[in-house]
Amino acid sequence: MKHWPRLHDSYLARSVVGSVLMTWGVLLGLDVVLAFAGEVGDIGKGAYTVNHAIAATGLTIPWRAYNLFPTAAVIGALLGLGQLAASSELTALRALGLSRRRLSVSVAFSLALLTLLMVVNGETLAPWGEERAQAIKSVRHTDMVVSKYSGLWAREGDMFLNARSGEQRQRGEDRWLELRGVRMFQFDGEGRLQSIANAEAAEHRPGGWLLRGVERTTFHAKSVSRQRAEVERWDSRLDETALAASVTKPRNMASRELSQSIDYRQRNGLDSGDFENIYWSRWFYPFNVLALCLAAIPFAFGSLRSGGYGKRIFIGIVFALGFWVLQRTFSEMASAFRFDYRIAYAVPPVFMLAMSWLMFRRRSS
Secondary structure (H helix, E strand, O other): OOOHHHHHHHHHHHHHHHHHHHHHHHHHHHHHHHHHHHHHOOOOOOOOOHHHHHHHHHHOHHHHHHHHHHHHHHHHHHHHHHHHHHOOHHHHHHHOOOOHHHHHHHHHHHHHHHHHHHHHHHHOHHHHHHHHHHHHHHHHOOOHHHHHHOOEEEEEOOEEEEEEEEEEEEEOOEEEEEEEEEEEEEEOOOOOEEEEEEEEEEEEEOOEEEEEEEEEEEEOOOOEEEEEEEEEEEOOOOOHHHHHOOOOOHHHOOHHHHHHHHHHHHHOOOOOHHHHHHHHHHHOHHHHHHHHHHHHHHHHHOOOOOOOHHHHHHHHHHHHHHHHHHHHHHHHHHHHHOOOHHHHHHHHHHHHHHHHHHHHHHHHO
């Protein structure tokens, strides 16, 4: 009898994971087809071809899979458990002495590996694919890279930097960010302008920043001096990640880059709300999947037994939509009322888990 839990876990895992993968594949396939249909309208713009559209759409698949997994998990879990309930297999498992809570733990563990893979995907492959997809789409506009950095402003301590244009440059394995038409404004502690530096170019190299063609005007108490240098090193903690944060959507950045951007903004008194929002959503991602699935499981022991696929899919969609509405409401409240995003992202899964626990108690009584 000691081997039954192991057999039970394996059987539940095959049923639930199989349903989740099937649901996930259908949702992802529909999303990819719609995304490609949106790209078709841009074919012919600039050098953008059908091959570009296919590649750009394909590179976004990891990110789309990441976003769709929680919805696929709850719908797939309901389909798998609902099928077992309809065939009385859940009843048979309970007759062997397995409680509802024990079955729920089995379902959670069966989805743990997929959730872990999606967390890793969201930090590695998904951001990389989004970056490559944007690079491919840039062929639609020959000046996209320039316009991306046009009018870029950044702050580092008492120094404000403005760049008219810029681009990513590469020579062999060497790759760097080059800004052109750079102006740097230095202020003192009381807000008085100390100097203005105009540089033809600023290059971010592994060893730091290099300013080329620098002309610096310094304002003294009773005089003004001007200096010129062909090359000047700028010791600054401002890096490419911080600059990219000004022009890159936070949702397309990895958590490490988000953390650096948050630190940069907080260090310089800038608003970091959008970056904190996305950063903490990544941390709570696995808890959201767990809460969604556990909150829906009680239905498998009752109302799903007599229902068909349509009923299970409907309940899964209602749970997913309700959860995302609740989470979106709290994240918007955190943004509006300036309270910790960790609280905003903790409340919805805790609420769902509490609801699941109450439903288990009611059905057990």
